[in-house]
Amino acid sequence: MAGYDNITFLSDYGLEDHFVGVCHGVIARIAPNARVIDLSHAIRPQDVRHGATLLAQSVPFLPRAVHLAVVDPTVGGERGMVAVEAGGQVLVGPDNGLLVWAAERLGGVERVHALEKRAYRLEPVSRTFHGRDVFAPAAAHLATGVAPAELGPAVDPAGLVRLTPLASRVEGGQLHGAVLLVDHFGNLSLNLSREELDRVGVGIGDPVEVHIGGQTYRLPFEETFSSVPAGRLVLHEDSFRSLAVAVNQGRAAERLNARSGDPVVVARVTE
Amino acid sequence: MAGYDNITFLSDYGLEDHFVGVCHGVIARIAPNARVIDLSHAIRPQDVRHGATLLAQSVPFLPRAVHLAVVDPTVGGERGMVAVEAGGQVLVGPDNGLLVWAAERLGGVERVHALEKRAYRLEPVSRTFHGRDVFAPAAAHLATGVAPAELGPAVDPAGLVRLTPLASRVEGGQLHGAVLLVDHFGNLSLNLSREELDRVGVGIGDPVEVHIGGQTYRLPFEETFSSVPAGRLVLHEDSFRSLAVAVNQGRAAERLNARSGDPVVVARVTE
Amino acid sequence: MAGYDNITFLSDYGLEDHFVGVCHGVIARIAPNARVIDLSHAIRPQDVRHGATLLAQSVPFLPRAVHLAVVDPTVGGERGMVAVEAGGQVLVGPDNGLLVWAAERLGGVERVHALEKRAYRLEPVSRTFHGRDVFAPAAAHLATGVAPAELGPAVDPAGLVRLTPLASRVEGGQLHGAVLLVDHFGNLSLNLSREELDRVGVGIGDPVEVHIGGQTYRLPFEETFSSVPAGRLVLHEDSFRSLAVAVNQGRAAERLNARSGDPVVVARVTE
Numbered sequence: 001m002a003g004y005d006n007i008t009f010l011s012d013y014g015l016e017d018h019f020v021g022v023c024h025g026v027i028a029r030i031a032p033n034a035r036v037i038d039l040s041h042a043i044r045p046q047d048v049r050h051g052a053t054l055l056a057q058s059v060p061f062l063p064r065a066v067h068l069a070v071v072d073p074t075v076g077g078e079r080g081m082v083a084v085e086a087g088g089q090v091l092v093g094p095d096n097g098l099l100v101w102a103a104e105r106l107g108g109v110e111r112v113h114a115l116e117k118r119a120y121r122l123e124p125v126s127r128t129f130h131g132r133d134v135f136a137p138a139a140a141h142l143a144t145g146v147a148p149a150e151l152g153p154a155v156d157p158a159g160l161v162r163l164t165p166l167a168s169r170v171e172g173g174q175l176h177g178a179v180l181l182v183d184h185f186g187n188l189s190l191n192l193s194r195e196e197l198d199r200v201g202v203g204i205g206d207p208v209e210v211h212i213g214g215q216t217y218r219l220p221f222e223e224t225f226s227s228v229p230a231g232r233l234v235l236h237e238d239s240f241r242s243l244a245v246a247v248n249q250g251r252a253a254e255r256l257n258a259r260s261g262d263p264v265v266v267a268r269v270t271e
Numbered sequence: 272m273a274g275y276d277n278i279t280f281l282s283d284y285g286l287e288d289h290f291v292g293v294c295h296g297v298i299a300r301i302a303p304n305a306r307v308i309d310l311s312h313a314i315r316p317q318d319v320r321h322g323a324t325l326l327a328q329s330v331p332f333l334p335r336a337v338h339l340a341v342v343d344p345t346v347g348g349e350r351g352m353v354a355v356e357a358g359g360q361v362l363v364g365p366d367n368g369l370l371v372w373a374a375e376r377l378g379g380v381e382r383v384h385a386l387e388k389r390a391y392r393l394e395p396v397s398r399t400f401h402g403r404d405v406f407a408p409a410a411a412h413l414a415t416g417v418a419p420a421e422l423g424p425a426v427d428p429a430g431l432v433r434l435t436p437l438a439s440r441v442e443g444g445q446l447h448g449a450v451l452l453v454d455h456f457g458n459l460s461l462n463l464s465r466e467e468l469d470r471v472g473v474g475i476g477d478p479v480e481v482h483i484g485g486q487t488y489r490l491p492f493e494e495t496f497s498s499v500p501a502g503r504l505v506l507h508e509d510s511f512r513s514l515a516v517a518v519n520q521g522r523a524a525e526r527l528n529a530r531s532g533d534p535v536v537v538a539r540v541t542e
Numbered sequence: 543m544a545g546y547d548n549i550t551f552l553s554d555y556g557l558e559d560h561f562v563g564v565c566h567g568v569i570a571r572i573a574p575n576a577r578v579i580d581l582s583h584a585i586r587p588q589d590v591r592h593g594a595t596l597l598a599q600s601v602p603f604l605p606r607a608v609h610l611a612v613v614d615p616t617v618g619g620e621r622g623m624v625a626v627e628a629g630g631q632v633l634v635g636p637d638n639g640l641l642v643w644a645a646e647r648l649g650g651v652e653r654v655h656a657l658e659k660r661a662y663r664l665e666p667v668s669r670t671f672h673g674r675d676v677f678a679p680a681a682a683h684l685a686t687g688v689a690p691a692e693l694g695p696a697v698d699p700a701g702l703v704r705l706t707p708l709a710s711r712v713e714g715g716q717l718h719g720a721v722l723l724v725d726h727f728g729n730l731s732l733n734l735s736r737e738e739l740d741r742v743g744v745g746i747g748d749p750v751e752v753h754i755g756g757q758t759y760r761l762p763f764e765e766t767f768s769s770v771p772a773g774r775l776v777l778h779e780d781s782f783r784s785l786a787v788a789v790n791q792g793r794a795a796e797r798l799n800a801r802s803g804d805p806v807v808v809a810r811v812t813e
Contacts, residue, residue: 022310224617226618236670238670295579316726398766
């Protein structure tokens with residue numbers, strides 16, 4: 001097998017402990033020639049939805065790789081551990097919905113295998129650090145050319161755990177959705193698209209009303225945040241193609257007192 | 272000399288400044304083919320014990336490497352700077368106890384050399400950034416195949432500074448110890464082992480009392496934290512083989528208002 | 543063209559999102575053999591001066607590289623995007639002053655080209671993530687051997703945006719300056735040098751008065767912070783050759799309630 005030159009790595013391990021470094025060490029022992037690209041280790045602890053969202057947004061920009069992802073609130077419990085083949089690449093992690101959205105971005109789930117073979121684990125496997133003992137070793141062995149089918153028995157792709165996307169709908173000139181992500185700059189990505197805004201007749205330069213947290217804000221829909229003066233609210237399409245609420249050179253999250261998951265309504269203003 | 276393909280790097284430099292990046296740069300200039308694996312740069316500032324604990328826990332999982340570690344509260348003062356050979360690997364850092372526990376995990380201190388030779392430093396050496404000017408260059412030269420004895424005169428291993436481990440004892444059905452580490456998930460690793468718990472007759476499924484911070488908590492000893500319902504306290508053996516207090520899908524550190532170094536008593540419950 | 547083995551990367555993207563990881567992915571697709579050295583991604587959001595300072599301090603210690611830097615408060619607006627050649631290396635980023643101080647440390651700006659050619663961008667270019675879509679691809683193509691002149695038309699170096707350095711002056715036995723940086727350890731780097739202190743007649747061991755935030759502190763000028771007892775204030779020359787106020791084994795920033803940009807006066811004590 002040809003294997004993979006790259007392993008990408010996303011987790012909720014944080015960078016204050018040695019968890020991420022130890023996984024890098026385990027990988028380097030098994031696959032000394034693989035490069036590891038850290039996507040983020042600041043997924044909110046045990047927030048599978050957060051991890052699945054960032055992973056799915058990232059994969060279109062990543063090289064051909066084994067994508068290792070670990071956000072695993074029920075580690076040591078009954079959930080499965082899987083290698084998911086999609087678009088000629090492999091995703092490795094727990095079977096809790098973390099991997100599926102990314103697999104769909106890569107072209108859809110093709111085959112799934114359980115990570116059961118002891119030869120590809122670090123024995124004895126601990127009860128609480130499967131990133132080190134199961135997932136990182138599996139990713140590293142895949143990088144060296146081990147076939148996914150070698151890692152354990154095939155699993156029916158239809159049985160994979162899938163997360164329900166945050167609900168959104170267009171109704172009476174309004175978009176009903178939620179805050180998908182709050183980023184480092186305090187921008188609010190919504191689970192709403194520019195196409196949906198088109199459908200309610202809002203174009204560039206038009207004012208909209210955003211309802212969030214019991215408050216209503218009026219702001220323009222613009223090409224980007226720097227289309228408005230510094231300090232002003234703006235709705236724009238962000239770099240991952242979500243509608244986003246931002247403050248030019250400021251922080252929308254604090255201004256609107258908003259956080260991930262909050263319901264949002266974006267309404268056309270008819271005067 | 273064969274040298275080393277890998278340099279691991281642990282420090283209290285944090286990631287908000289350029290200290291870690293500059294050390295990577297210094298290494299890349301001297302040893303362009305070495306890979307640097309960051310273990311953690313979030314050691315609590317100047318907390319040598321914290322660094323020594325994470326380094327010792329990590330080394331069994333790392334590839335053969337030069338292990339560069341810098342937690343150095345008395346940088347510029349009288350403490351030594353050393354390369355410690357252990358188990359066919361080398362640890363580089365200040366002589367303040369940071370390296371010794373890791374060396375013991377690797378098989379024990381074999382030889383020690385002082386980092387004195389100017390040719391292997393970045394001259395002029397600053398008074399406050401020996402990571403950049405002494406330790407990173409030494410690690411990089413070792414990676415390229417320079418022998419430890421080339422770096423400076425031999426030092427008597429018996430003279431290395433050693434940290435006193437946190438005290439623990441078993442007494443009258445009770446384990447007396449302390450919180451060794453609080454991790455990113457709020458789990459409390461104790462300086463107590465499952466073997467010690469066996470000795471006081473506690474087995475899987477048995478209730479224990481944990482005394483900490485003037486409070487007493489009753490919780491079960493289980494295989495892992497997911498053995499209890501979400502939100503419940505549990506005592507288990509963690510992935511580095513310490514007894515640990517956790518909350519399934521929660522944070523024990525906040526629940527128990529506990530921090531690293533706090534004394535803990537774990538007691539068998541006799542009803 | 544020979545290209546570059548190394549790309550260094552500094553930004554204000556933070557590590558909690560996937561922005562940095564995605565840029566690494568984009569680079570790995572274009573320049574699979576380049577090594578990326580992260581300098582810092584914790585530049586204060588949109589603080590160009592902070593980024594420019596850390597980048598300029600870092601470059602003397604870095605290997606020959608393409609230096610990618612992104613702190614870009616007006617992304618999507620009118621500012622230019624440039625590749626700056628200096629000292630046989632190349633800096634890539636927005637034309638907002640971020641790159642110029644580093645270019646000067648490398649020997650001075652030699653040639654500048656705008657990043658305009660679509661073939662070296664990730665199309666369609668988003669309005670808000672030029673790090674991913676313009677700057678990282680340009681850096682990666684440069685690493686593979688693309689000449690800067692291939693990226694777009696030449697720009698007059700005299701037209702580059704330049705930041706005004708924080709003002710300082712020596713007046714009547716006093717140094718007037720400002721806090722340049724507050725580091726992870728709470729040390730305050732000043733935009734003042736040991737040479738300026740010499741000029742007002744202060745030598746090692748002499749007492750000085752530091753005026754900051756409406757308060758006056760008396761402390762000695764010493765070789766390093768460990769020259770004073772633990773917990774005591776000290777003025778010393780730090781590892782990047784700035785005068786710095788520190789507390790041995792403590793945090794000067796909290797003790798003096800100081801932050802970056804605060805005006806400072808250092809005065810000789812004449813008794």
